Amino acid sequence: MSLENILKDWSKYRRGHEEGGHHDYEHMWGMAIDLDKCTGCNACSVACYAENNLAVVGEEKFSKGQAMHWLRIERYWDEPDLGENRVNEYQIHGASFLPMNCQQCNAATCEPVCPVAATYHTPDGLNAQVYNRCIGSRYCSNNCPYRLRYFNFFSYYEDSWPEPLQMQLNPDISVRDKGVMEKCTFCVQRIRKAKDDAAREQRDVLDGDIKTACQQSCATQAIVFGDLLDEDSVVSKVWKKHEVALGKASQNKANPDKRGYRVLEGLNTDPCIMFLERVREV
Amino acid sequence: MQTKDINENLPWAQINKDVMRSMMNPRMAYWVAIIVCIAMISCAVAAEIYQYNVGMGTANLNWPHMWDLYIATFIFWIGMSHSGTLLSAILHIIHADWRKPIYRFAEAMTTFSLMTAGLFPVIHLGRMWNMYWVLPYYSDRGIWPNFRSPLVWDAFAITTYLTSSALFLFIGMIPDLAVCRDNTTGWRRKLYTILSLGWRGDDRQWRNFRRTYLLMACFLIPLAVSVHSIVSSDFAVSIMPGWHVTTFPPYFVAGALYSGCAAIITLFICLRYFFRLEDYMTIPILVKTAKLTFAIAMVWTYLNLIEFASIWYGHNAVDKELLIAKFTGPYSPYFWLMLFIGSVVPFTLAFEKLRTHLPTMLVVSLVLNLGMWLERWMIVTPTLSLGYHPFAFDVMWPSMVQWAIVFGSFGWFGLLFLIFVKVFPCVSMYEVKEMCYHRKRATLGIGHGEHAGGGAAGAVPASKSDLERS
Numbered sequence: 001m002s003l004e005n006i007l008k009d010w011s012k013y014r015r016g017h018e019e020g021g022h023h024d025y026e027h028m029w030g031m032a033i034d035l036d037k038c039t040g041c042n043a044c045s046v047a048c049y050a051e052n053n054l055a056v057v058g059e060e061k062f063s064k065g066q067a068m069h070w071l072r073i074e075r076y077w078d079e080p081d082l083g084e085n086r087v088n089e090y091q092i093h094g095a096s097f098l099p100m101n102c103q104q105c106n107a108a109t110c111e112p113v114c115p116v117a118a119t120y121h122t123p124d125g126l127n128a129q130v131y132n133r134c135i136g137s138r139y140c141s142n143n144c145p146y147r148l149r150y151f152n153f154f155s156y157y158e159d160s161w162p163e164p165l166q167m168q169l170n171p172d173i174s175v176r177d178k179g180v181m182e183k184c185t186f187c188v189q190r191i192r193k194a195k196d197d198a199a200r201e202q203r204d205v206l207d208g209d210i211k212t213a214c215q216q217s218c219a220t221q222a223i224v225f226g227d228l229l230d231e232d233s234v235v236s237k238v239w240k241k242h243e244v245a246l247g248k249a250s251q252n253k254a255n256p257d258k259r260g261y262r263v264l265e266g267l268n269t270d271p272c273i274m275f276l277e278r279v280r281e282v
Numbered sequence: 283m284q285t286k287d288i289n290e291n292l293p294w295a296q297i298n299k300d301v302m303r304s305m306m307n308p309r310m311a312y313w314v315a316i317i318v319c320i321a322m323i324s325c326a327v328a329a330e331i332y333q334y335n336v337g338m339g340t341a342n343l344n345w346p347h348m349w350d351l352y353i354a355t356f357i358f359w360i361g362m363s364h365s366g367t368l369l370s371a372i373l374h375i376i377h378a379d380w381r382k383p384i385y386r387f388a389e390a391m392t393t394f395s396l397m398t399a400g401l402f403p404v405i406h407l408g409r410m411w412n413m414y415w416v417l418p419y420y421s422d423r424g425i426w427p428n429f430r431s432p433l434v435w436d437a438f439a440i441t442t443y444l445t446s447s448a449l450f451l452f453i454g455m456i457p458d459l460a461v462c463r464d465n466t467t468g469w470r471r472k473l474y475t476i477l478s479l480g481w482r483g484d485d486r487q488w489r490n491f492r493r494t495y496l497l498m499a500c501f502l503i504p505l506a507v508s509v510h511s512i513v514s515s516d517f518a519v520s521i522m523p524g525w526h527v528t529t530f531p532p533y534f535v536a537g538a539l540y541s542g543c544a545a546i547i548t549l550f551i552c553l554r555y556f557f558r559l560e561d562y563m564t565i566p567i568l569v570k571t572a573k574l575t576f577a578i579a580m581v582w583t584y585l586n587l588i589e590f591a592s593i594w595y596g597h598n599a600v601d602k603e604l605l606i607a608k609f610t611g612p613y614s615p616y617f618w619l620m621l622f623i624g625s626v627v628p629f630t631l632a633f634e635k636l637r638t639h640l641p642t643m644l645v646v647s648l649v650l651n652l653g654m655w656l657e658r659w660m661i662v663t664p665t666l667s668l669g670y671h672p673f674a675f676d677v678m679w680p681s682m683v684q685w686a687i688v689f690g691s692f693g694w695f696g697l698l699f700l701i702f703v704k705v706f707p708c709v710s711m712y713e714v715k716e717m718c719y720h721r722k723r724a725t726l727g728i729g730h731g732e733h734a735g736g737g738a739a740g741a742v743p744a745s746k747s748d749l750e751r752s
Contacts, residue, residue: 074673076673112519113431115433134408136407139516141345142520143520150345151348154339155337179337179338264670
């Protein structure tokens with residue numbers, strides 16, 4: 001980023017809040033997660049552990065909040081306030097599930113606060129984390145309203161994969177040591193590979209070339225992943241159908257068919273993951 | 283009761299003698315204090331070695347609580363550093379000459395608390411061996427720090443402030459170091475010869491000295507205010523409830539001056555007692571410091587009330603919930619204690635009887651600093667516990683590793699201060715002499731009275747040509 005470039009097109013460097021996303025981007029990877037399809041089975045989370053070399057920290061550290069689950073299934077129960085009929089939603093519908101992985105915000109709050117620019121925005125619309133650059137100030141995690149960044153509090157790799165389990169590690173992605181922040185990358189190694197393959201075959205990346213690990217493992221196909229700038233991709237169609245768009249901070253709730261929303265949209269973080277509300281028949 | 287700030291008839295030789303005496307021949311208690319400080323530092327070093335080898339998890343930090351006591355204590359020490367500047371620079375500019383006998387140790391406190399504070403951001407880094415990446419050094423890879431990050435501003439602000447306040451402390455000490463040079467032998471003489479930079483006390487040297495000192499004072503005032511504003515932007519720049527507060531910069535500066543003034547009172551009483559400097563650190567000066575502390579405490583209270591009111595009457599539900607949680611939730615005992623100490627305890631300073639009673643003042647000043655430390659903790663941690671995302675709500679208590687390092691930091695500060703008082707004059711001899719001189723002239727009805735004592739004006743008298751020109 002030279003001064004000349006900055007002066008030439010200043011607005012290019014002011015990311016975020018543009019209606020419909022950033023048109024100078026090559027891609028804008030996004031997701032749609034249908035909570036009506038989600039059964040809370042945790043397969044996505046397990047797949048993420050396998051794909052991204054996530055350390056298994058053990059029960060004690062997990063309960064202390066030192067786990068590394070990039071994709072977590074959040075469970076919500078209603079308050080135990082049994083109304084007039086002595087029942088509440090929880091008893092009728094069970095827990096609500098919310099799979100949360102890094103929302104890949106376009107106006108990511110974690111990015112400006114990193115002192116060494118270890119987290120930054122790629123021209124793919126990804127919120128990237130450079131492990132080698134990270135010095136572990138942990139400000140990014142503090143400034144993430146979703147709390148989706150995980151810190152290596154210990155050298156987890158030392159006992160996460162005892163012999164011969166180290167053979168299961170994914171060679172496409174590094175194993176992180178203590179003192180480094182990490183988070184969901186939208187399986188950047190798979191995106192990388194698809195882009196390389198496409199370049200080799202001299203074509204564009206096609207919709208469906210890339211499947212994230214969570215998407216691949218979802219039994220009910222609740223997760224859709226793709227390029228939001230490609231109007232024909234499945235994910236763009238889902239976004240369009242539910243009238244959710246980048247740069248739009250609130251949804252029209254009048255129409256029950258439009259179930260889309262993004263988590264904590266009001267903060268203007270402009271996430272790339274859209275959720276479809278669960279349908280309830282009460 | 284003593285009514286004058288200082289005995290005007292103190293002979294200058296007596297001033298030299300008294301201050302030199304405080305620097306010489308440490309007693310047994312001094313060595314005990316040194317050993318206690320070193321023991322405290324050892325605790326911290328042991329904890330830090332453990333944390334360095336095993337990981338930040340040993341500090342009981344966890345997923346929503348990425349920061350905790352380290353950052354809180356960092357702000358505490360940065361805050362404490364502000365009153366030295368208040369006394370030495372701001373009161374210098376406004377010619378409040380009662381600061382003269384007590385500003386030197388306050389200025390030393392500034393430098394040493396900055397040296398303590400500077401350790402914390404390093405200790406808290408996950409990979410502290412890479413801490414220099416925060417600095418904009420030239421790299422062949424063309425990688426620079428992220429200039430948008432408040433942590434980078436912090437690094438600049440603190441290093442600038444540390445350098446400037448150390449320089450200010452040193453420059454202000456040069457005439458005194460020359461006195462020390464002339465009155466000592468052995469290693470001390472060698473040291474002071476080097477440090478006094480060939481001070482002879484001639485007119486030209488005094489003139490240059492005054493100008494430099496005034497210039498440094500003018501430079502340091504905006505710097506001090508900006509440093510804590512920048513530290514507050516660590517929080518204010520974020521989007522988290524309880525951190526994203528517009529009033530944080532003035533709030534932090536007020537809190538900083540508050541804890542700094544309280545610490546000055548603590549050190550004032552200790553030095554007065556241990557070094558028998560009753561002639562210099564007099565009760566009227568203590569009363570003035572206490573009044574200053576009281577005024578700042580009220581400013582702090584006011585800013586607190588503003589913050590509560592704006593959250594309460596605002597429409598930010600998350601902020602409001604966090605505020606309610608602070609009053610009623612898991613941290614409520616500490617929050618109430620902080621409010622009690624910060625806003626109610628300073629009323630003891632409003633009573634003449636209490637503020638002239640040294641043991642009470644010692645306890646009150648220590649309690650006030652405890653309150654200010656709690657304030658910093660209550661800024662950092664509740665926001666992390668109860669942020670935006672309900673799933674991440676959690677409460678965490680710091681581990682022994684954190685407590686040991688926080689504990690040790692007091693030892694480190696104490697050690698630096700103890701070494702300082704035995705190596706350098708902790709009372710500014712030349713300024714006390716000036717003060718006596720000007721006060722005496724004022725009493726006798728000659729000269730400009732009190733205000734002429736304020737350094738610059740007194741030192742560089744307007745020459746005839748100046749008067750003619752104007």
